[in-house]
């Protein structure tokens with residue numbers, strides 16, 4: 001089969017439905033026990049053949065981001081190009097475009113999702129032949145969230161993010177995401193933790209019967225990064241309260257290290273109604289459904 005001349009990969013927002021900090025390794029990284037899921041929307045990475053690597057940014061959050069070598073898209077592309085070159089092939093290039101729809105440094109893994117989408121896109125464009133385990137190992141070196149973003153489906157995730165156990169499925173729900181517009185640096189939030197030896201997640205049922213079952217189970221869990229994040233950005237608590245008060249919202253919680261808060265709704269009509277009301281009340285917040 002000839003190599004494709006244009007590859008596009010979605011980079012959906014990652015949600016930490018539950019996040020327990022269970023320890024700290026000698027290198028400073030924290031061991032975590034998490035339930036993660038993915039939104040049906042997010043960024044998008046496209047790749048076309050070219051002599052060298054380059055990156056163009058589009059989308060409503062492009063302005064806040066550098067298109068230089070520090071961008072996780074170019075870091076992922078560079079790491080994969082090195083791997084291809086190490087096998088004796090010429091170092092490949094690509095013209096990459098990142099459509100940045102997710103707010104930056106917002107706890108929904110945008111950079112990690114972009115890195116994962118880039119690895120997948122270029123693995124195909126370059127016919128590089130890396131398997132899922134190779135890609136996950138390469139991805140982990142770019143960010144702890146990249147392996148779960150490569151999997152791209154609901155999972156229990158542990159270690160520092162490298163152990164990804166896909167779940168049979170989650171009940172159907174519709175999502176609303178709210179971000180109060182303040183970027184949060186993940187290391188600052190981990191630094192603010194009072195305790196690092198919390199219990200792991202409670203046992204997962206073989207299957208969740210419905211959204212109310214999932215919401216009850218989530219009620220027994222935590223996001224341990226919530227308190228330090230609220231210490232840095234008090235508006236997270238306001239976003240949680242505003243979402244939880246929307247008609248139909250079954251559960252609301254901060255994702256990752258913040259400041260984005262997700263709300264779970266039974267259907268798209270309830271979610272759209274909540275998003276509309278939130279946009280009117282908080283015109284400066286980012287609201288997605």
Ligand SMILES: C[C@](O)(CO)[C@H](O)COP(=O)(O)OP(=O)(O)OC[C@H]1O[C@@H](n2ccc(N)nc2=O)[C@H](O)[C@@H]1O
Pocket residue numbers: 016019028029030031032107109112142143144145146159160161186187190256257
């Ligand atoms: C908070 C989460 O988003 C939950 O999914 C992730 O653990 C963070 O994932 P990420 O942004 O891809 O993380 P990285 O870029 O690897 O690390 C950013 C910083 O977060 C802290 N960090 C991250 C992951 C982890 N398991 N322990 C940590 O302590 C470290 O200070 C690290 O320097």
Ligand SMILES: Nc1ncnc2c1ncn2[C@@H]1O[C@H](COP(=O)(O)OP(=O)(O)OP(=O)(O)O)[C@@H](O)[C@H]1O
Pocket residue numbers: 065070071072073098103104105106107108109110111112114145184186256257258
């Ligand atoms: N393509 C990218 N998208 C977003 N951030 C990027 C990208 N490339 C580099 N970065 C840098 O990575 C940092 C983290 O951004 P990101 O949006 O991934 O954070 P996050 O959503 O809090 O991630 P997580 O949930 O994994 O902690 C930012 O400081 C940003 O400058």
